[in-house]
Amino acid sequence: MVLSDDERDDLRGRLFTAQLMPERLENTTIHADLFDVIDRLPDHFADLIIIDPPYNLSKRFGASQFKAGPDDDYRAYIRSWLPRVIDKLKPDGTLYLCGDWHSSVVLYDELRPFLHVLNRITWQREKGRGATHNWKNAMEDIWYAVANPKDYCFHVDAVMQRRRVIAPYRQDGKPKDWEETAEGNFRNTCPSNFWDDISIPYWSMAENTSHPTQKPEKLIAKLILASSEPGDMVFDPFLGSGTTSVVAKKLGRHYCGVEIDETYACLAEKRLLLAETDKVIQGYADGVFWERNTRRTTS
Numbered sequence: 001m002v003l004s005d006d007e008r009d010d011l012r013g014r015l016f017t018a019q020l021m022p023e024r025l026e027n028t029t030i031h032a033d034l035f036d037v038i039d040r041l042p043d044h045f046a047d048l049i050i051i052d053p054p055y056n057l058s059k060r061f062g063a064s065q066f067k068a069g070p071d072d073d074y075r076a077y078i079r080s081w082l083p084r085v086i087d088k089l090k091p092d093g094t095l096y097l098c099g100d101w102h103s104s105v106v107l108y109d110e111l112r113p114f115l116h117v118l119n120r121i122t123w124q125r126e127k128g129r130g131a132t133h134n135w136k137n138a139m140e141d142i143w144y145a146v147a148n149p150k151d152y153c154f155h156v157d158a159v160m161q162r163r164r165v166i167a168p169y170r171q172d173g174k175p176k177d178w179e180e181t182a183e184g185n186f187r188n189t190c191p192s193n194f195w196d197d198i199s200i201p202y203w204s205m206a207e208n209t210s211h212p213t214q215k216p217e218k219l220i221a222k223l224i225l226a227s228s229e230p231g232d233m234v235f236d237p238f239l240g241s242g243t244t245s246v247v248a249k250k251l252g253r254h255y256c257g258v259e260i261d262e263t264y265a266c267l268a269e270k271r272l273l274l275a276e277t278d279k280v281i282q283g284y285a286d287g288v289f290w291e292r293n294t295r296r297t298t299s
Contacts, residue, residue, distance in 0.1 A: 047232035062261035242268025
């Protein structure tokens with residue numbers, strides 16, 4: 001997905017800025033540096049916060065570049081904004097924090113003084129040509145934390161995974177704990193904290209953009225369905241090209257995102273416009289998440 005000059009001009013008018021903050025945050029994209037707006041956002045406004053910050057890697061994001069550094073420097077960077085973002089979470093809210101193998105240790109250490117960390121999700125990021133002098137990095141983490149371990153939502157029935165049954169077992173001639181369909185034999189299973197069913201957006205997928213670390217819609221859909229209700233507010237302080245907001249809209253939630261790069265913020269708005277008529281989330285159909293390459297469309 002790309003932007004034409006005309007589209008950029010039109011979409012720019014849909015953005016809010018640090019100088020022109022909205023009175024109501026529902027369904028907004030804020031084009032600003034997070035540090036310029038975070039203290040102006042109301043505390044406890046978000047039911048769910050999904051954070052995909054720059055990892056401790058040297059990488060260019062549009063017009064800006066993040067430079068890798070010692071762990072202590074990265075830790076100081078996380079401390080400069082994470083507690084302030086956590087202040088935006090409701091007392092019964094949930095927060096997910098993304099990282100890779102290197103940054104994940106720092107993220108956990110900085111998260112646990114403020115929230116109750118319930119789990120670490122590891123998902124298979126199967127993309128790239130591989131490494132010649134090390135093991136290929138094909139995994140990422142998502143830290144799962146809540147404000148109150150006795151009062152939070154988790155809808156396991158909304159994130160069931162449909163898996164192929166390789167060796168179907170029958171009882172009295174009938175399928176036991178699985179079903180026969182025209183597409184094969186399947187069983188719905190409870191989700192674990194290891195996800196191997198995610199496809200990274202590639203050039204022929206409608207959701208693909210130029211953002212270098214774009215998260216798949218299917219990945220974010222699992223977080224939103226599990227940890228929010230329809231109509232809840234989902235906040236993403238590092239919105240990128242808009243995946244969190246787009247998925248929230250497709251699933252009937254409100255959204256608010258902050259993005260420093262204008263091109264990515266405009267891409268988010270373009271995707272949000274498309275989501276008004278296209279609710280497809282690749283790999284999610286019939287209320288379940290299908291294994292990779294078993295079903296590609298939704299109904």
